[in-house]
Amino acid sequence: MRKNTRRKPSRTLRSRRARALLARLQNGRCAICGDQLGDDWHADHIEPWSVTGRTNVHEMQALCARCNAKKGTTSS
Ligand SMILES: [Zn+2]
Numbered sequence: 910m911r912k913n914t915r916r917k918p919s920r921t922l923r924s925r926r927a928r929a930l931l932a933r934l935q936n937g938r939c940a941i942c943g944d945q946l947g948d949d950w951h952a953d954h955i956e957p958w959s960v961t962g963r964t965n966v967h968e969m970q971a972l973c974a975r976c977n978a979k980k981g982t983t984s985s
Contacts, residue, residue: 919964922952927966940970941980951977 922928937946940953953972954961961968972980 920958922964922966922969928952931966931969931971934966935971938971939973939976941972941976944973944975946971946973949974953977953980 922931931952932946932950935946938944939946939950951972951974952969954964955968955970958964
């Protein structure tokens, strides 16, 4: 299932399809609080982007705006 496509690394998940896939993987719910995701949810790197240097839907989680704001830009 995993295809190796070489792409320029991008810090954010720009593709609408990738975002839609990510939301679907989590049944449209926030990875932290489990709330239904609104239109303003964020694609968050599970491992900080500064560590992995990758933006891959399988290494990301969908967070509602509230949890994303709580988490901030760095994760510990
Ligand atoms: Zn949440």
